[in-house]
Amino acid sequence: MDDETVADNLRQLGLSEKEIDTYLTILEHGEAKASTVAEDAGVSKRYVYSVSEKLDERGFVDVIDHVVPTTIRANPPEEVVAALTSDLESLQPELTTRYGNVSEQEREFEVIKTRTTIMKRIRGLLERATEEVTLSIPASLLEEVEDELRETVDRGVLVILLVTGDDTLPAERFEGIASVVRVWGENAPLIVTAERRLGLFAPNEMLVRSNAGTQGIAISQAQLVPIIVGSFFGNYWPMAEQVYVTNPDDLPRTYTDFRHAVLQSTLHLEDGREIAISAEARPVRTDDYATVEGRLVGVRQSLLEPTRDTFAVENALIVEIEAADGGGGDGDEGEGEDGDNRTVTLGGEGAFVEDYETKSVTLEPAS
Known part of the structure; x- marks a missing residue:
């Protein structure tokens, strides 16, 4: 020295x-x-x-x-x-005691200056996730969080993974560490979100180059993190190539994360299975939740290829219900052939285009 x-x-x-x-x-x-x-x-x-x-x-x-x-x-x-x-x-x-007394409001934003802290925050978000994770990460750093990704998937969390900077990785590389994986040969920012309320963003050069002079930011604000999720699915996800998709879950199963329900609904429909749905939902712009039951007849989604969305980042379940059920949804697919049934659309948290906003979805084989 x-x-x-x-x-x-x-x-x-x-x-x-x-x-x-x-x-x-x-x-x-x-x-x-x-x-x-x-x-x-x-x-x-x-x-x-x-x-x-x-x-x-x-x-x-x-x-x-x-x-x-x-x-x-x-x-x-x-x-x-x-x-x-x-x-x-x-x-x-x-x-530590004083830090622990700081309110969440005071910690909504945190500027991160080092790669070491970025990686620590990624691991922390993965360990805390209980429902959904989106992650865009350079291929060179994947191994550093692979154990945490595997543990997250094992807990039943939906993991949407975008690996950047290398589009040659084989499908078997991702077995057990994600639900859906796309790869992209271009460099992209690091993006991590968990439960639509915790987020992390950092420029790519901060992670792959020392002394880059750039900084990352961690966000803990439910109003802003969905914007990061939207950027992930709207700007980067469509540019990449799908290389891995998990197997369909055994049913019945209840999902409180709507995107997870959409993914599994899509997988079961593609395998030709008849699926019954029971959802805790409310007509959009109303306050009263009720049970909506019916038969899954379609999905609108941008998670899997081929995508079937009508606008960017759309996720919706199309359900055929008995005409007397549904408690107020107008439906957008018309009546069934026998005139007794109609179709409605279910959306996730904050839905306004669909007929219903859902809190949970149960999928089971149709009898």
Whole structure:
């Protein structure tokens, strides 16, 4: 470690330039008179006495003033470092307590300056996810979060994965670490969201190049994270090639994440299965939830190829119900052939184009 690095580290401990020069001079002598230190450090003798008292209080030196002339002795560096470390460790519990008392409102936005912190935040989001994760990540970093991705999938979380910078990875590479995977040879920003309320964004160069001079941002705000999700599906997902899709779930199963229900509905329909749906839903722009039951007859979605959406990022389930059921949906598909049934559309949280906004969806084989 050169002299400038040593000086930089001492500055971080709160020492001024003159204090650093004085302390390093004392260190070089081990023990010396104030006049000797003053001459070698280029400061006054009075300043040496003043600074030495401060350094003594912090444990850097001992001022030996019970003899004449007064001398100043440097404490062994290992003892100084041990004492400083102990002080910092004793401070941690208090800082942690105060940090834990900060409200979520105060932590809605966090600027992230290092790649190490970015990767730590990705792992944290994956570990906390209970329903849905979207992740755009450079192929070179995939291995660093692979274990967390596998654990997330094992918990039954929907994981939508976009791998960028390499479009040659084989399908078997993704077995068990995602629900749907697309690859794109171009570089794209890092994007992570969990449960539509926690998000992380960072420029690609921050992750693949050291000293890029760029920063990332973490967001914890339910009103803004869906915008990041929309950017993921609207701007980057369509550009990539689908390489892996999970197998259909065993039914019956209930989904509180609507996108997950759409994915599984699509997979079962593509396999030619008849599926019955029971959804806790409410007609859009109303407050009263009720049960909507019927037969799944179609899906509008942009998750899987071939997509069947009528506008960007659309996700909807088309359900045939008995005409007397449904509690107020107008339906957009007309009556069934026998005139007794009609079709309605179910959307997810915040739906306004579909007939119903759903809270949960249960899929089961039709009897």
